[in-house]
Amino acid sequence: MLPCKRPAVFLSLAVLLLTSLTACANSPVAKNLEQSLAADPKLQNNPVVFEESQGNEPQAQQNPSTVQLPADFPKDIPLYSNAKLQEVTPASGSENKVSTRWLSSDPSNFIASFYNSQFQTKKWQILQQPTDDAGGVFEARYNDLLLKVSIQPQSVTNATANQPQTATELLIDYEPNSAATAQPPPTTNPNEITNAVAQPGNPQFVDPTPPANLAAQPPSTANNQTIPTATPESPEFDDLNKAPQEWRQYIQDVAALGVLSLEPKVTKSNSTATTNQFEPSKIVTHREYARWLFAANNAMYASNPTKQIRLPSESTQPAFSDVSAKDPDFPAIQGLAEAGLIPSPLSGDSTVVLFRPDAPLTREQLLLWKLPLDTRQALPSANFDTVKQTWGFQDTARIDPKALRAVLADYRNGEQSNIRRVFGYTTLFQPKKPVTRAEAATALWYFGTQDEGLSAADALKLKRS
Known part of the structure; x- marks a missing residue:
């Protein structure tokens, strides 16, 4: 019977305690008891969020x-x-x-x-x-x-x-x-020093005297002409803003490979100052494009000698009667001719005896010279009807029959075609229209086909890594 009396005892104690608290609600004892049972205000103002960790222990969540x-x-x-x-x-x-x-x-x-x-x-x-x-x-x-x-x-x-x-x-x-943009300072070709104003005190002055510990210089041809290869990264051009926005990055990438030549100009206000002028709207000549094409291909494939264009030997006979072995661009022009990349008597075109180095480069010539370096194989057979059906050019009949194969091969390169990259969407090819320096540089930004190729940006990444 004793266990039955316990609930009654506990109930009596609870009633007694409640009565005591009610009776002395305003007493100091009651206030101390109320404060001890109240919630902590610090926890109310700064709650801590807990989540289950892997160890089943609560931890604070990072914010x-x-x-x-x-x-x-x-x-x-x-x-x-x-x-x-x-x-x-x-x-x-x-x-x-x-x-x-x-x-x-x-x-x-x-x-x-x-x-x-x-x-x-x-x-x-x-x-x-x-x-x-x-x-x-x-x-x-x-x-x-x-x-x-x-x-x-x-x-x-x-x-x-x-x-x-x-x-x-x-x-x-x-x-x-x-x-x-921080790049090593560009080296200077001793043969090009005379093209710039080199005065002591000028910030752009370059001492033509090579240091005693200079590494081996680039090899030369039989007539002491510098081999047309890409130099270390070139400085930015001062007049690149004159080129259309869609071409500027292409020009910068190709210039960074050391392919494009500068056009130094002396300002009227200061005879000792020079500016790095690219002159993007200037017409490019046969010799300039040959020089750039040679250098760009070899710079792109610097780590793949099997795809590089070889230089002519010392005893070679000039392919063109108007480009002698003493011409500064003879190595590039002769190298392209001996590789069969430009029409010459060496490629069976007996009527092409003149290269006309200072003549303007035309659009059809730009493709005719470059496409063999894109496809790395024989160009496809083509006729006027085939080119007109593919490209839809209204002036297809004006394209030289020799250039038709290059135009058709360029169409098969899809989005990597030179025509699309340089000229955009057009229904007129204008094959005889002269090419500007900006257009030529843009064409040289990519070598290859739609499925396999290499851009100047890719070549720069490989070079810097």
Whole structure:
């Protein structure tokens, strides 16, 4: 019977305690008891969010909102609006690059589509892009700003529902303009010093005396002429803004390979000052284009000697009667002729005895000389009807029969065709129209076909790495 009396005892004690508290509600004892049972105000103002860790112990959740972009973050870099910044660190392998990590709840194909559209709309030069919509890596450049965007789909676990949730991680690595444009100082060809104003005290003065420990100089031909190969990266041109916007990046890339020649000019205000003029709208001559074509091909394939054009031997006989072995551009012109890349008596064109080095280069000649270096095989047979059906040119009948094969082969290169890259969409080819220096440089930006080739941007990456 004793256990039955315990509930009655506990009930009596509870009633007694409640009566005591009510009776002395305003007493000091009651107030102390009330304060001891009240909630902690610090916890009310600063709640702590806990989540289950792998060790089943609660831990504080980190808040990535405290991470901020660097103050010098380039404004040209497109940012996906539904992505939150998680981390900013120096990129591995380079002290000049910065790596940022982002998280987004959107699927990877949405983000890949966003960056593909942004790069194309804002005229970025896309060096690499994903092969599908599931994610991958973009590499692009804009005004010498190098950018790499890695889109990595992943899955996270919702702690409350324990359900998989789609997420995408973004890694945006960039190299600031100041670091991207910093290049080793260009070397100077001793044979070209006389073309510039070299005065002591001038910032552009170059001492023509080679240092005692200078490495071996480039080999020369039998007549002590410099071999037309690409030199180290050239300085930027002062008048590149005169070229159309769509050509400027092409010209910069080809110039960075050391292919394009400068046009030094003395200013009237200061006789000792020179400017690096490219003169993009100036008509390019046969000799200039031959020199650039030779140098560009060999610079593109610097690591692949089997695709380089060989120089003529010391005992070779000139292929053209108007280009002697003493001509400064003889090595390039003769080398192209001996490789069968330009029409000459060596290729069976007995009527082509003159090269006319200072004559303007025409559009059909630009293709006729370059396409063999793109296809690396015999050009296809072609006639006027075939070219007209493919390209749809209204002036197909004006194209020289010898150039028809090159025009048709260029069509088969798809988006990598020289005509599309240089002249854009057109129903008039204008085969006899002279080519400008900007157009010629743009044509030399890419060697190869639609399926396989190499751009000047690719060659620069290989060179710098």
